[in-house]
Amino acid sequence: MNDIATLRIFMVFVCTCNTAIWPELFKGWRLEKFLNSEENRKSNEAVVVQKDKCHESCVIQKEIKEEEAMATLTVPTTVPSVSEDCEQLRKAFSGWGTNECLIIDILGHRNAEQRNLIRKTYAETYGEDLLKALDKELSNDFERLVLLWALDPAERDALLANEATKRWTSSNQVLMEIACTRSANQLLHARQAYHARYKKSLEEDVAHHTTGDFRKLLLPLVSSYRYEGEEVNMTLAKTEAKLLHEKISDKAYSDDDVIRVLATRSKAQINATLNHYKNEYGNDINKDLKADPKDEFLALLRSTVKCLVYPEKYFEKVLRLAINRRGTDEGALTRVVCTRAEVDLKIIADEYQRRNSVPLTRAIVKDTHGDYEKFLLVLAGHVEN
Amino acid sequence: MRKGCSKFFLEDERQFERWNDSAIKSLKAEFKLFKDVVVLSLMHPWERDARLLKKALKKGPPHYNVIVEIACTRSSDQLLGARKAYHSLFDRSIEEDLASHVKGSERKLLVALVSAYRYEGPKVKEDAAKSEAKALLNAIKNNNGDQKKKAMEEDEVIWILTTRSKPHLKVVYEQYKKISAKTITEDLEVELLLKETVECLCTPQTYFTRVFDTALREDAKEDAKKALTRLVATQEDVDLKGIAAKFEDKIKERVKGAYKDVLLGVLADDRK
Numbered sequence: 001m002n003d004i005a006t007l008r009i010f011m012v013f014v015c016t017c018n019t020a021i022w023p024e025l026f027k028g029w030r031l032e033k034f035l036n037s038e039e040n041r042k043s044n045e046a047v048v049v050q051k052d053k054c055h056e057s058c059v060i061q062k063e064i065k066e067e068e069a070m071a072t073l074t075v076p077t078t079v080p081s082v083s084e085d086c087e088q089l090r091k092a093f094s095g096w097g098t099n100e101c102l103i104i105d106i107l108g109h110r111n112a113e114q115r116n117l118i119r120k121t122y123a124e125t126y127g128e129d130l131l132k133a134l135d136k137e138l139s140n141d142f143e144r145l146v147l148l149w150a151l152d153p154a155e156r157d158a159l160l161a162n163e164a165t166k167r168w169t170s171s172n173q174v175l176m177e178i179a180c181t182r183s184a185n186q187l188l189h190a191r192q193a194y195h196a197r198y199k200k201s202l203e204e205d206v207a208h209h210t211t212g213d214f215r216k217l218l219l220p221l222v223s224s225y226r227y228e229g230e231e232v233n234m235t236l237a238k239t240e241a242k243l244l245h246e247k248i249s250d251k252a253y254s255d256d257d258v259i260r261v262l263a264t265r266s267k268a269q270i271n272a273t274l275n276h277y278k279n280e281y282g283n284d285i286n287k288d289l290k291a292d293p294k295d296e297f298l299a300l301l302r303s304t305v306k307c308l309v310y311p312e313k314y315f316e317k318v319l320r321l322a323i324n325r326r327g328t329d330e331g332a333l334t335r336v337v338c339t340r341a342e343v344d345l346k347i348i349a350d351e352y353q354r355r356n357s358v359p360l361t362r363a364i365v366k367d368t369h370g371d372y373e374k375f376l377l378v379l380a381g382h383v384e385n
Numbered sequence: 386m387r388k389g390c391s392k393f394f395l396e397d398e399r400q401f402e403r404w405n406d407s408a409i410k411s412l413k414a415e416f417k418l419f420k421d422v423v424v425l426s427l428m429h430p431w432e433r434d435a436r437l438l439k440k441a442l443k444k445g446p447p448h449y450n451v452i453v454e455i456a457c458t459r460s461s462d463q464l465l466g467a468r469k470a471y472h473s474l475f476d477r478s479i480e481e482d483l484a485s486h487v488k489g490s491e492r493k494l495l496v497a498l499v500s501a502y503r504y505e506g507p508k509v510k511e512d513a514a515k516s517e518a519k520a521l522l523n524a525i526k527n528n529n530g531d532q533k534k535k536a537m538e539e540d541e542v543i544w545i546l547t548t549r550s551k552p553h554l555k556v557v558y559e560q561y562k563k564i565s566a567k568t569i570t571e572d573l574e575v576e577l578l579l580k581e582t583v584e585c586l587c588t589p590q591t592y593f594t595r596v597f598d599t600a601l602r603e604d605a606k607e608d609a610k611k612a613l614t615r616l617v618a619t620q621e622d623v624d625l626k627g628i629a630a631k632f633e634d635k636i637k638e639r640v641k642g643a644y645k646d647v648l649l650g651v652l653a654d655d656r657k
Contacts, residue, residue, distance in 0.1 A: 188465070188502075195504050195505070199504065199506050199508045200504045200550070201503055203502065203547075203548040204504065204548040204549055206548075207545075207548045208513075215544070219497075219548075220496070220497075220500070223497070223500035223501070223502070224478075225465070225468050225469075225478060225480070225500070226478055227472050227477050228472070229472075229476055231476055256493070260484040263480075264478060264484045264496070265481055266478070266481075
């Protein structure tokens, strides 16, 4: 297996003229560095849900029920025991080559809790972190997909966020995506996982590595802990819709008040405000925010609005751009499928079909191949005919 | 207890009609402080902080230092708990309420302070601390002349103070002393809220001492005494013991009744 690693490094050096490789390269290194830090960490007890208030545990129960309905992940009705899973995975690694099908069959049909248990048991049984073993055996897009998938959602978000603050792989979009499409508690757990992994806070890194208007928007977004109730104050919605309209008409896009509304109000309240905006002023707020198509800040602002009120449309667009252009943006495809398979990939897939007249799974088949394609399809809930 | 206050009551009986009200008033004031301590101590810390924050917000700008105190002297998880409790109690997030009700230049700072979820480990970056001390110095010096924008509105200042861990900020404080003739708090005499922020984060003992001092003076106002009550009920005894010891004489001299016992109890070894 070391041969494969050396071969990989050799191939990388040969391809250095292709700058598109650099982000992938750094992503690989980031994953390896991440895996090394695993040795220092305790197991998943680091990410603990605080169930002190009844309100919160009720919210979590609600989250889980809703998510199960919209997820594409399929778990068999009788799940093999954890030790069986570990044994099978171990077999998949042994000998020459790797049995990728087995890996896909097992990991592709286990939810976050089950995966966490498998990792813990594997480490106890074989004295090695499952992720390390996978890293040794697999490569490229398939590896990244498997590794990202195997992580606990909070750790995954922390990893993605950390990558998004580094120079070569920086992405304001990913930071905003994580901050806005996760529930308040999911974002919180991601921030806790970030503390545990990187020995600093996500807010510090975002503050340090973003600038200007982007920082003005991203820092409050990433620090938010929104109220999650459905209550809406209609008077407030009217006032704030008016305020937003004024600021947008004055082209004061990064005004404190605009950011304040988007970063602190509950999602239900923002939704009410934007509905009122449309009723009162005729246009969708995003239409009014299209004043300058080249302005990156405006693009981020529009995506923020989308993520807060109709995330499935946001993700559909990300997928569409990732798949349909010449060449595929595997990074984005992997990220969306991994992070939404247990959440709402079904709704996103429906939206994709509606918008592109083609099922998501077919588009994936057309644009990817090999084990990478297979695993994506499994996670997207595709059933072999 | 009646025996202890017998002098008080004698006066009462002699001039029954005239002194009744004021006597009762002073009794009430006396026990109010005690009652406050008890109520605050018995509430769940998260609920207590959430209620204190709400009250401070309602009362307006002179009371914003309470928000600073809570946001800066609590641990990351305690502050988070207060935010959760706030959701449950008031159906809004504290950030929302602060952002929409605070109108002045302190808004950005207060919202950011309350949203903080700081890393709590000891790891500190020396180089970053040095450059951040410089940035703070620039922000403060530049704004001493210009009355339009205060240091607490500067983005640099805000993100340094609201995202960095407390151990890191203590190093920044030390570095600042090296490059400037004075400490940050001395340079910030003009901007009280920002000064208190830095104090609570970097040198909390200084802040506590000041609260004790102001409250135990001859002419101490209501608010000062309330501040002391709040401190005693919410901070760990360990942190306050040293300071309370310095003020022991004044406590014995100026404070009466059960409230005095509470304050002196901070000094005792086996409270609770």
